Each structure stands twice: as C-alpha cells, then as structure tokens.
Amino acid sequence: MTNQPLLEVRDLQTVFELDEGIVKAVDGVSFDVYSGKVLGIVGESGCGKSVTIKSVLRLIEKPGRIANGAIRFRSKILGNSSAEMIDLVHLPAKSAQLRALRGNEIALIPQEPMAAFSPVHTIGNQLMEVIHLHQQVSDDEAKKIAVTRLKEVGVPNPESAMDRYSWELSGGLRQRAMIGMALTCNPLLLIADEPTTAIDVTTQAQVLSLLRKLQQEHQTSIIFITHDLGVIAQLADDVVVMYLGKVMESGPVDQIFHNPQHPYTRALLRSIPTVHTKNRSRLPTISGSIPHPFQKRTGCPFVARCQEALPQQRCSNQAPVLKAINEHQSVSCFLHEEEVNVC
Amino acid sequence: MSAELAQSKLTANTPMPPERLLEVKELKKYFPIRKGFFKSVVGQVRSVDGVTFHLNQGETLGLVGESGCGKTTTSRCLLHAINPTSGEIRYRQADGQLVDVTQLATDQLRPLRREMQMIFQDPFASLNPRMNLLDLVGEPLLVNGVANRKERSDRVADLLRLVGLRPEYMRRFPHAFSGGQRQRIVIARALALNPRLVVADEPVSALDVSVQAQVLNLLLDLQEQLKLTYLFVAHDLSVVRHISDRVAVMYVGRIVEMSPTDELFLAPKHPYTAALLSAVPVADPRIRSKMQPLEGDVPSPSDPPSGCHFHPRCAFATDLCRQQAPDLEEVQPNHFVACHRQAELALTGVSEPI
Ligand SMILES: Nc1ncnc2c1ncn2[C@@H]1O[C@H](COP(=O)(O)OP(=O)(O)OP(=O)(O)O)[C@@H](O)[C@H]1O
Ligand SMILES: Nc1ncnc2c1ncn2[C@@H]1O[C@H](COP(=O)(O)OP(=O)(O)OP(=O)(O)O)[C@@H](O)[C@H]1O
Ligand code: SF4
Ligand code: SF4
Ligand SMILES: [Mg+2]
Ligand SMILES: [Mg+2]
Numbered sequence: 001m002t003n004q005p006l007l008e009v010r011d012l013q014t015v016f017e018l019d020e021g022i023v024k025a026v027d028g029v030s031f032d033v034y035s036g037k038v039l040g041i042v043g044e045s046g047c048g049k050s051v052t053i054k055s056v057l058r059l060i061e062k063p064g065r066i067a068n069g070a071i072r073f074r075s076k077i078l079g080n081s082s083a084e085m086i087d088l089v090h091l092p093a094k095s096a097q098l099r100a101l102r103g104n105e106i107a108l109i110p111q112e113p114m115a116a117f118s119p120v121h122t123i124g125n126q127l128m129e130v131i132h133l134h135q136q137v138s139d140d141e142a143k144k145i146a147v148t149r150l151k152e153v154g155v156p157n158p159e160s161a162m163d164r165y166s167w168e169l170s171g172g173l174r175q176r177a178m179i180g181m182a183l184t185c186n187p188l189l190l191i192a193d194e195p196t197t198a199i200d201v202t203t204q205a206q207v208l209s210l211l212r213k214l215q216q217e218h219q220t221s222i223i224f225i226t227h228d229l230g231v232i233a234q235l236a237d238d239v240v241v242m243y244l245g246k247v248m249e250s251g252p253v254d255q256i257f258h259n260p261q262h263p264y265t266r267a268l269l270r271s272i273p274t275v276h277t278k279n280r281s282r283l284p285t286i287s288g289s290i291p292h293p294f295q296k297r298t299g300c301p302f303v304a305r306c307q308e309a310l311p312q313q314r315c316s317n318q319a320p321v322l323k324a325i326n327e328h329q330s331v332s333c334f335l336h337e338e339e340v341n342v343c
Numbered sequence: 344m345s346a347e348l349a350q351s352k353l354t355a356n357t358p359m360p361p362e363r364l365l366e367v368k369e370l371k372k373y374f375p376i377r378k379g380f381f382k383s384v385v386g387q388v389r390s391v392d393g394v395t396f397h398l399n400q401g402e403t404l405g406l407v408g409e410s411g412c413g414k415t416t417t418s419r420c421l422l423h424a425i426n427p428t429s430g431e432i433r434y435r436q437a438d439g440q441l442v443d444v445t446q447l448a449t450d451q452l453r454p455l456r457r458e459m460q461m462i463f464q465d466p467f468a469s470l471n472p473r474m475n476l477l478d479l480v481g482e483p484l485l486v487n488g489v490a491n492r493k494e495r496s497d498r499v500a501d502l503l504r505l506v507g508l509r510p511e512y513m514r515r516f517p518h519a520f521s522g523g524q525r526q527r528i529v530i531a532r533a534l535a536l537n538p539r540l541v542v543a544d545e546p547v548s549a550l551d552v553s554v555q556a557q558v559l560n561l562l563l564d565l566q567e568q569l570k571l572t573y574l575f576v577a578h579d580l581s582v583v584r585h586i587s588d589r590v591a592v593m594y595v596g597r598i599v600e601m602s603p604t605d606e607l608f609l610a611p612k613h614p615y616t617a618a619l620l621s622a623v624p625v626a627d628p629r630i631r632s633k634m635q636p637l638e639g640d641v642p643s644p645s646d647p648p649s650g651c652h653f654h655p656r657c658a659f660a661t662d663l664c665r666q667q668a669p670d671l672e673e674v675q676p677n678h679f680v681a682c683h684r685q686a687e688l689a690l691t692g693v694s695e696p697i
Contacts, residue, residue, distance in 0.1 A: 205622035207635035230624030266618040271556040273585035283556040
C-alpha cells in the first residue's frame with residue numbers, strides 16, 4: 001500500500017543478565033515491516049527470534065532488558081498524526097499505552113499454542129474478554145464479533161466452538177481459534193511465532209492459506225517467525241536471516257532464495273532437504289554447531305563455521321556490520337566491504 | 344476365525360524371500376477405552392488396524408503420515424515394546440532362523456532386543472542427565488554382559504568415533520552437548536550392540552536444519568558401513584524423500600500406499616499421498632503453490648469413518664468408498680495402493696529433482 005514502514009526496529013539489543021554471565025540474545029537487530037506485507041524471520045534455534053518479537057511487544061521480563069535501540073511503530077491510537085511514529089522502547093512497562101497497543105494494534109500468536117488459552121475458560125469467554133478490553137461494546141456485540149472472527153478463520157460451527165475449552169479442540173482447530181483470538185481487534189500488525197511448527201503439513205497448509213487470505217483482505221502486516229525455509233518461501237515478502245542474535249542478511253524473498261549474499265544464508269539453503277532432492281544423496285552440511293550464547297565473541301558470529309572466511313584472521317578479529325548493498329538488501333559480512341576483493 | 348488362524352499358521356512356515364529381514368502381516372493394536380467406576384471397556388482405539396509391510400536387508404523404509412495415524416505404535420509393536428492385539432511379525436535372525444516376534448516369551452526376546460534398536464525423537468528427553476557418555480553409551484554393553492571396564496571404554500570410544508564425537512568427551516555429561524551432538528550420543532548408544540535393525544522414530548524432528556543435515560548424513564554413512572536396515576518414522580516428507588529407499592504412507596491406522604521413494608513422490612497413486620505432497624511448502628518463492636489445503640481433520644482412531652477412512656476428505660469419494668474399505672493391492676511391481684479408484688485417477692506428485 002504505502003511505502004512507509006509500519007514498524008522500524010533499529011539496533012535493538014536485548015540482554016539477559018544471569019549469574020553465569022550476560023546473554024546478548026538480540027545484538028543489534030534492525031528491520032522494517034511495511035503495511036500489508038509479510039516479513040519472515042528465519043534462523044536456527046536460540047538465534048533470538050522470539051526475544052526479538054517479545055522485545056517489540058515489550059514482554060521482556062527480568063533478568064532480561066532492552067539495553068539499546070529503537071522500536072518505532074506507527075500507531076493509530078497513540079500517534080497524533082499518521083506520520084508520527086512512537087518509540088515503544090520509551091513507553092513505561094505496564095503502561096496504559098502499552099496495554100492499549102498489545103492485543104489491539106499489535107497481536108501475537110505465541111510459540112506455545114497451549115499457552116495462548118487458559119484451560120479453565122471457554123474459548124468464547126476468552127475471545128470476549130479481549131474484545132471488552134479494547135472496545136466499548138455490549139456482551140451481545142462482543143459475542144457477535146467473536147463468532148464472526150471464528151467463522152472467518154474457518155472454525156466450523158463457531159457458535160458451539162464458543163462454548164468449548166481449548167483442550168477439547170484438535171490441533172488444527174486450536175491453531176485457528178488462536179489466530180481468531182489474535183485477530184479479534186483487527187490488528188495492524190500480527191506477529192506469529194512459529195505458529196505451524198508443531199502441526200502436520202496438511203494443517204500447516206490450512207493455516208498458511210488462512211494467513212495469506214487475511215493479509216490480502218485486511219492489509220494486515222505480518223511478522224512470521226519460523227526455521228522452515230519452505231514456509232518462508234511460500235509466505236514472506238521480505239526476509240530477515242538471523243544468527244546468534246544478529247541479522248546476517250535481509251532483503252526481498254526472491255533475492256534471499258535466488259541471490260543470497262551471505263555465506264550463512266547460502267549454507268542454510270544448501271543444507272535443507274527438499275521433496276525434490278534425489279533420494280539417498282548426501283546433503284551439504286554446515287560444519288560444527290552454534291556456539292554457546294555465553295561464549296565471548298569478537299569477530300563475525302559465523303566465523304567458526306564459515307567456509308568463505310577471509311585470510312589473516314580478518315573475520316575473527318573484527319565483527320562486520322549490517323550494510324545495505326543495494327536499495328533493498330542488507331548484508332553483514334566482510335565479503336561485501338569495498339576494500340576486499342570478492343571473486 | 345479358524346480359517347484365519349489356519350492361514351496364519353501356514354504363513355508362519357512359508358519361507359520368506361531371502362532379501363527380507365522383516366515381514367509384518369495384518370498387524371493390529373487396539374487400546375481399550377475404559378469408562379465409569381468399574382472401568383468397563385466402552386470402546387477401542389484402533390491405533391494400528393491391519394498393517395502389512397516388509398523390510399529388505401540393508402534398506403530404509405520411510406513411514407509417514409499425520410500425527411496420530413499410528414506410526415509410533417507400529418514401531419513399538421515391532422520391537423515388542425508393546426504387545427500387538429493380533430498379526431504377525433516375522434524376523435530373520437542373525438543365525439538365519441525365522442521367528443514370529445509376537446509369539447516369543449520374554450526370555451526369548453532378549454537376544455532379539457540386541458538385534459533391534461530404537462532411536463527416539465527427543466534427544467533431550469532420552470538421555471539420563473546424571474550419566475556421562477561412558478555410562479550412557481556403555482550401559483547396553485554392561486547390561487549385555489560386557490563387564491570388563493577397559494573393554495567397555497574401548498568399545499565406547501570406537502562408538503563415539505563412529506558417530507563423529509571425540510572419545511575425550513567420554514567423561515562429560517549430556518548437558519554439555521548441543522542437540523545434534525546429543526542425537527549422535529543416542530545413535531552411538533543404539534549401535535552399541537551391533538544391531539541389524541534400527542527403528543528411528545522422528546530422529547531429526549527436534550533438530551535444527553543445519554544439524555539435521557549432519558545427522559541424516561551420519562545415518563546414511565552408518566547404514567553403508569554397518570549394513571543396517573532402517574525403519575525411519577517421520578512426518579517431514581522432505582526428510583523422508585532424502586533418506587528412504589521405499590516409503591509407506593499411513594492414514595488412521597492403515598497403510599494406504601507403499602512404493603519406491605521416487606515413484607511415490609513423482610507419481611503418487613493414492614489421493615491422500617497426493618494431498619500430503621501438495622501441502623509441503625516448496626522452498627522456492629518462484630513456485631508459490633495454489634495451496635489448496637486438504638479440508639477437515641484427521642478422524643479419531645476410536646471412531647474412524649466407514650469404508651475408506653479417507654472418504655470424508657477425499658475429492659474422489661463415491662458410494663463404494665463410503666461402504667467398503669479398499670484392500671492394499673500391488674498395482675505395479677513393488678507399488679501397493681489401497682484405493683478403489685487408483686486405476687482411473689491421474690494424480691500429480693512433486694516435480695523432478697532440481
Ligand atoms: N528468559 C530468559 N533467560 C535467559 N536467557 C534467555 C531467556 N529467554 C531467551 N534466552 C536466551 O536468548 C537466546 C535467544 O532465545 P530465543 O528464544 O529468542 O531463540 P529463538 O530464536 O526463538 O529459538 P527457537 O527457534 O528455539 O524458538 C537463547 O540463547 C536463549 O537461551
Ligand atoms: N497407550 C495408549 N492408549 C490409548 N491410546 C493410545 C495409546 N498410545 C497411542 N494411542 C493412540 O493411538 C493413536 C496412534 O498413536 P501413535 O503415537 O502411534 O501416532 P503417531 O503416528 O506416532 O503420531 P505422532 O506423529 O503424533 O507421533 C493415537 O490416536 C493415540 O492417541
Ligand atoms: S564476515 Fe567472514 S566469517 Fe563472517 S560470514 Fe563473512 S566471510 Fe564468513
Ligand atoms: S477409496 Fe475412494 S475415498 Fe478412498 S482414497 Fe480412493 S477414491 Fe478416495
Ligand atoms: Mg522461539
Ligand atoms: Mg509418533
């Protein structure tokens with residue numbers, strides 16, 4: 001729709017101060033989310049995907065804290081004009097403003113599906129509670145909205161589903177109800193943290209086509225987190241590739257898959273088995289494993305596993321920074337700095 | 344009933360083709376549903392409902408299907424971790440003798456348990472956190488009479504090297520290892536007693552993509568080196584295509600299609616297989632599928648639909664499908680399908696390897 005971002009994250013740093021040391025879970029992350037677009041965040045377990053979006057929602061609790069950065073959001077209810085962006089980092093924790101945003105303009109589908117619903121209240125009551133929290137409507141109206149949402153996300157017999165408990169529903173239905181709940185207030189930004197990881201491909205396909213439909217019909221912006229590159233390829237407009245708390249590469253989905261510029265992105269793409277690979281062929285692997293989060297690092301986070309690392313310890317003495325290499329694509333790697341001869 | 348019994352007696356004595364390691368016939372596992380004060384049985388969960396397949400020596404059979412279709416229950420019956428309700432599991436022992444695993448008494452099972460090993464899904468849950476690698480990998484050796492400590496630690500060192508871990512790590516505890524390394528430990532443990540058959544239940548599902556590739560390659564290497572036979576249970580079709588020689592697709596307790604891997608992926612003959620394949624998200628943004636997802640949910644095995652279990656979700660269902668369950672038939676050499684309409688349907692699979 002517009003060319004202005006709905007959300008701008010700049011240099012975000014979120015740390016956990018533990019007895020054993022400091023975990024820099026998110027270490028200087030920047031990205032934009034545009035209106036009506038899907039941003040996919042990929043990366044292996046522990047790279048900081050969930051902490052990033054929990055930071056955006058200001059859900060980080062002690063011993064964690066946002067140590068640095070800006071999270072600018074174009075809020076309709078908090079901003080004075082549509083041009084103004086509010087920096088969520090500056091809103092006091094537990095403030096009325098944050099409560100007004102969460103679940104209303106920014107909604108979350110969390111990583112653990114069971115955690116989204118309380119087991120002791122019916123689906124209907126929980127949906128209506130969210131509606132009452134953000135809208136001045138009667139019980140009857142709230143109920144009507146809730147039923148409409150459930151119908152929209154393809155829950156059969158939405159009226160009777162209102163009276164059910166989350167644990168009574170099948171995995172696929174629970175997932176749908178959860179999306180319905182996230183959508184109750186027509187959010188501007190929907191954040192989905194691995195919403196399809198624990199479910200079957202057939203249910204996953206249902207959920208993905210549902211999200212795609214919602215995004216097209218309501219122009220909702222979506223941040224979609226996953227480690228499944230197939231899901232990213234099918235759903236995302238733009239992609240952020242993370243490793244050890246940092247953005248390695250970001251850009252349009254087609255560029256990321258067909259013209260990846262970072263050694264980690266390239267290695268990741270090579271190592272996935274697909275339904276097209278010939279059977280019993282050996283997969284190219286990324287040697288080694290992800291370093292421990294406490295480990296002190298000076299250089300590039302990927303250096304220990306990188307096949308393209310530069311000579312003379314260049315990559316281990318200094319850390320590269322995320323730089324735009326063209327209008328849309330950014331890369332954090334010394335291979336893309338002028339003084340280095342790339343061939 | 345007696346005719347059936349007679350037949351099963353007959354097959355128990357009929358020879359098994361020499362390339363076969365294992366033959367499963369009409370395997371059933373029903374779990375009783377109990378209700379009320381007296382815990383009377385009010386129904387049955389038909390988790391595995393007449394499954395027939397075989398494993399050739401040295402091959403990998405992939406077993407796929409949606410959650411709850413009976414993959415784990417089938418695997419557990421093979422290893423006699425649970426007692427099947429009925430059916431036959433014929434196994435060719437290392438000494439060449441054929442046995443029906445379902446008929447063996449507990450003490451007769453012990454030598455068999457060395458030959459058949461299981462690898463479980465969760466590398467975090469399946470290792471005792473208070474045991475170091477030497478004890479973890481060495482435990483099966485100790486249980487099976489390798490009492491000499493030196494001999495045991497030598498063997499553990501060999502096993503660790505085999506799965507690509509340093510023997511120096513022997514005194515470390517599982518928490519010091521990453522997910523992929525832990526799964527290597529689990530594999531080393533499973534290989535301790537020189538098994539011939541390894542049943543792997545979702546061995547890479549909990550692992551990250553980069554680590555998944557390492558473990559899959561390791562499993563392929565070990566198979567070649569040690570002439571292992573694998574039953575590889577998974578719900579990830581990409582992984583299954585990658586590792587399997589043949590694939591069996593299960594739906595609500597039954598096998599609906601079984602064939603060589605490439606044939607199944609390129610030219611599926613069962614509507615459910617085709618639906619599963621079309622649901623896999625292709626890792627290429629230039630091939631955005633229409634994504635016409637399969638509607639509805641997997642039925643409960645306690646109350647499966649009549650006839651063909653797939654009929655409520657099948658676009659091709661007819662009255663016959665609603666009334667009568669199709670048999671699993673060999674429609675081409677080595678390609679088995681259970682569908683009344685397989686001959687007339689032209690289904691599409693995935694595109695050729697790129
Ligand atoms: N509450 C916490 N206390 C301490 N460390 C934490 C906490 N939450 C997250 N971390 C650490 O922060 C890092 C990033 O975690 P995060 O949950 O964001 O990973 P992720 O990318 O979402 O991984 P996954 O794919 O497994 O969900 C990890 O090293 C994790 O151990
Ligand atoms: N001990 C048990 N008692 C009752 N029902 C059981 C028992 N074990 C399994 N079942 C049921 O049998 C069916 C098949 O279960 P099984 O674990 O074999 O499925 P699966 O294909 O391995 O699924 P998943 O992909 O989720 O691991 C399920 O409906 C399950 O609820
Ligand atoms: S900076 Fe060096 S180590 Fe890091 S990804 Fe680039 S080439 Fe590899
Ligand atoms: S038997 Fe009928 S319902 Fe079953 S898969 Fe074939 S066409 Fe569909
Ligand atoms: Mg996470
Ligand atoms: Mg299972």
